[in-house]
Amino acid sequence: MPTLIRLVIVLLFLAGLVYGGMIVLVSMVEPTQKEVRVRIPTRDLLAEPQRESGGGLPDLAPNVGGGD
Incomplete structure (x- = not known):
């Protein structure tokens, strides 16, 4: 149990060192901006965008128009 x-x-202790390192990086390092x-x-x-015929996804939308 002691081990x-x-x-x-x-x-x-190692997690605390990592966490402390992240805090130091956040507070000390400023990111540079460039265009x-x-x-x-x-x-x-x-x-014009090329349209694929038949290679796309099928139309799964229900027919709400009430067509016969």
């Missing part, structure tokens, strides 16, 4: 208690104490640019070709912006 189990010693193991639990060591694990709690990010992503170039998108014009042909991709103006191109």
Whole structure:
């Protein structure tokens, strides 16, 4: 039983060190911001999306129009 208690104490101590390290990182480190640019070709912006025929999901919506 004493080895189990010693193991639990060591694990709690290590968890406390990790938790303390995270608190120090949060309080001491400031993230830097920078501008990010992503170039998108014009042909991709103006191109019509291609529709797949028959390869999509089936239409499972109920027919609410009351059609016969």
